Amino acid sequence: xxxxxxxxxxxxxxxxxxxxxxxxxxxxxxxxxxxxxxxxxxxxxxxxxxxxxxxxxxxxxxxxxxxxxxxxxxxxxxxxxxxxxxxxxxxxxxxxxxxxxxxxxxxxxxxxxxxxxxxxxxxxxxxxxxxxxxxxxxxxxxxxxxxxxxxxxxxxxxxxxxxxxxxxxxxxxxxxxxxxxxxxxxxxxxxxxxxxxxxxxxxxxxxxxxxxxxxxxxxxxxxxxxxxxxxxxxxxxxxxxxxxxxxxxxxxxxxxxxxxxxxxxxxxxxxxxxxxxxxxxxxxxxxxxxxxxxxxxxxxxxxxxxxxxxxxxxxxxxxxxxxxxxxxxxxxxxxxxxxxxxxxxxxxxxxxxxxxxxxxxxxxxxxxxxxxxxxxxxxxxxxxxxxxxxxxxxxxxxxxxxxxxxxxxxxxxxxxxxxxxxxxxxxxxxxxxxxxxxxxxxxxxxxxxxxxxxxxxxxxxxxxxxxxxxxxxxxxxxxxxxxxxxxxxxxxxxxxxxxxxxxxxxxxxxxxxxxxxxxxxxxxxxxxxxxxxxxxxxxxxxxxxxxxxxxxxxxxxxxxxxxxxxxxxxxxxxxxxxxxxxxxxxxx
Ligand SMILES: [Fe+2]
Numbered sequence: 083x084x085x086x087x088x089x090x091x092x093x094x095x096x097x098x099x100x101x102x103x104x105x106x107x108x109x110x111x112x113x114x115x116x117x118x119x120x121x122x123x124x125x126x127x128x129x130x131x132x133x134x135x136x137x138x139x140x141x142x143x144x145x146x147x148x149x150x151x152x153x154x155x156x157x158x159x160x161x162x163x164x165x166x167x168x169x170x171x172x173x174x175x176x177x178x179x180x181x182x183x184x185x186x187x188x189x190x191x192x193x194x195x196x197x198x199x200x201x202x203x204x205x206x207x208x209x210x211x212x213x214x215x216x217x218x219x220x221x222x223x224x225x226x227x228x229x230x231x232x233x234x235x236x237x238x239x240x241x242x243x244x245x246x247x248x249x250x251x252x253x254x255x256x257x258x259x260x261x262x263x264x265x266x267x268x269x270x271x272x273x274x275x276x277x278x279x280x281x282x283x284x285x286x287x288x289x290x291x292x293x294x295x296x297x298x299x300x301x302x303x304x305x306x307x308x309x310x311x312x313x314x315x316x317x318x319x320x321x322x323x324x325x326x327x328x329x330x331x332x333x334x335x336x337x338x339x340x341x342x343x344x345x346x347x348x349x350x351x352x353x354x355x356x357x358x359x360x361x362x363x364x365x366x367x368x369x370x371x372x373x374x375x376x377x378x379x380x381x382x383x384x385x386x387x388x389x390x391x392x393x394x395x396x397x398x399x400x401x402x403x404x405x406x407x408x409x410x411x412x413x414x415x416x417x418x419x420x421x422x423x424x425x426x427x428x429x430x431x432x433x434x435x436x437x438x439x440x441x442x443x444x445x446x447x448x449x450x451x452x453x454x455x456x457x458x459x460x461x462x463x464x465x466x467x468x469x470x471x472x473x474x475x476x477x478x479x480x481x482x483x484x485x486x487x488x489x490x491x492x493x494x495x496x497x498x499x500x501x502x503x504x505x506x507x508x509x510x511x512x513x514x515x516x517x518x519x520x521x522x523x524x525x526x527x528x529x530x531x532x533x534x535x536x537x538x539x540x541x542x543x544x545x546x547x548x549x550x551x552x553x554x555x556x557x558x559x560x561x562x563x564x565x566x567x568x569x570x571x572x573x574x575x576x577x578x579x580x581x582x583x584x585x586x587x588x589x590x591x592x593x594x595x596x597x598x599x600x601x602x603x604x605x606x607x608x609x610x611x612x613x614x615x616x617x618x619x620x621x622x623x624x625x626x627x628x629x630x631x632x633x634x635x636x637x638x639x640x641x642x643x644x645x646x647x648x649x650x651x652x653x654x655x656x657x658x659x660x661x662x663x664x665x666x667x668x669x670x
Contacts (some may be wrong), residue, residue, distance in 0.1 A: 090656075096136075098416060102145060103146070107152065107441060109133040111156060112125050115160075115161045115415060117415070118400035123429050132441075137509060139415050159435065164190025165424070166398060167189050170362070172194070174368055178608075186448075188375060188378055191223070197558070198605050200341070201605075203242055203603055205559075212224055213457075219453070222254065224254060225259035226259060226279075230558070232645045232660075233658060233663060235655060256289055256406050260293040266364055280310075305572065314503075316342065327581065331358045338367040339365065359401060362380075368614040395429075401413075420441075422439050424438070439452075466531075494512050496508065497511050499542040500544055526562075528561060528562045528564065541642075546614065547629030551639060555604065556643040561653060562579060562584075574593070579604075582599040584605065599619050
């Protein structure tokens with residue numbers, strides 16, 4: 083195949099710029115350049131840029147200029163490649179707000195997961211998300227969510243592998259998104275679909291992104307045999323080392339779900355090769371985004387922990403680019419690469435003064451100079467909470483409430499018990515014994531896509547003392563989850579979630595105490611991040627004020643449906659024991 087003439091012309095022009103025969107568009111002079119390949123910070127360096135690409139990097143020379151050449155004096159500050167976020171989610175925000183807020187922190191490339199809209203709106207949801215990522219002032223790539231639920235009933239909107247092919251073939255698609263390790267071993271059609279999807283991606287030369295929480299030894303290796311090449315779940319330095327030795331690209335997660343840097347810090351003291359280490363957020367919630375920052379905040383945490391600056395910067399530039407096969411374009415400041423770069427005061431002080439993407443300055447001296455492109459989602463993606471009206475009578479002392487209430491009177495029940503803010507265990511509780519029934523409330527899983535199917539069980543250890551909280555932002559499931567102390571509050575929550583198109587609602591009796599409307603697929607808000615952050619903060623503060631003991635109560639409830647976290651989970655069909663995916667009733 084012949085290379086495209088346009089590309090050859092572009093390269094010729096770049097080489098003429100390097101030779102001094104054509105003036106560059108932009109010259110950045112007198113900087114301390116970070117060389118990602120050698121780990122050096124080199125003083126008195128210049129970068130010459132033409133047509134959005136780097137033509138020359140090296141000692142300060144006075145290049146040929148014309149009236150249009152823009153000269154930026156870096157004044158002895160440090161020059162870095164733009165940051166690359168290797169694994170993230172929108173976390174309740176829209177695309178425009180995400181773009182607006184990541185730019186000041188120096189992120190110029192993002193690899194986005196597509197699960198959040200795919201779960202509810204299937205292939206169409208992923209397609210609109212992918213379309214929205216195009217032509218933004220920063221670079222986006224994506225991975226396709228395997229959409230694998232606890233049981234097949236959560237995969238109701240999952241496209242077939244054939245239907246996913248166009249999305250997979252798109253050059254912006256880098257592979258299949260995080261496949262939880264347990265899901266690859268699932269029996270029957272559920273597992274077959276995921277394993278086939280992984281193989282299709284590998285045959286197309288794309289990646290399979292992993293999720294190996296808690297796996298080790300032969301199980302980890304058996305999972306790796308399916309071609310998985312990255313993981314963002316290690317929580318100790320031993321887990322990091324085990325995965326590095328198996329050839330993984332290990333993403334140390336430092337975001338809203340968990341902050342792993344302190345737990346894995348021992349890895350940085352080892353005398354090993356770090357080129358496969360990556361730092362990533364896995365998503366940052368709006369309130370945290372505004373208060374602390376994004377990947378820039380993770381980077382500052384790494385520097386504060388004593389990670390040498392050169393290693394910290396390699397973890398968010400060249401290492402990520404190499405993992406995704408993008409190092410011919412991004413991840414370094416070297417000739418022929420895209421002009422994605424940052425100026426920071428010094429190698430030790432990561433606070434970008436200038437951010438450039440594709441040769442355009444998109445942030446300078448505290449001001450954003452680029453507007454996100456407006457994103458379109460069709461109207462029906464804002465009306466995804468479909469619940470039959472008679473569901474309320476079922477809850478209020480009716481069919482749904484009955485088994486739980488009857489069993490409560492009878493004594494022993496099966497319950498989900500929170501042993502940490504995310505991990506649960508299966509507990510058999512005698513509700514007649516006061517010490518056992520303490521801190522036990524109802525939990526309702528409700529198919530919010532219209533079937534009206536629901537399961538009522540018990541939740542222990544959440545701490546809620548009055549009212550009910552409900553969410554449509556459940557992980558890996560299209561179910562609505564409502565936890566509550568009484569059915570009247572639960573009914574109010576369901577009614578309000580239906581009215582606002584989803585999100586999170588807390589009610590006491592008939593009164594709505596706090597809410598976070600997330601009408602886009604019931605998982606995201608299009609309001610400014612400042613408002614979203616305030617709404618979520620207020621909602622979580624109300625829950626804590628009313629007894630919830632966990633730091634991020636909304637996240638705790640959102641994750642109760644996920645096969646990513648052990649041990650007992652919930653669907654509208656019943657509890658699900660993660661280790662064997664057995665659906666269990668409330669009867670003990
Ligand atoms: Fe993730």
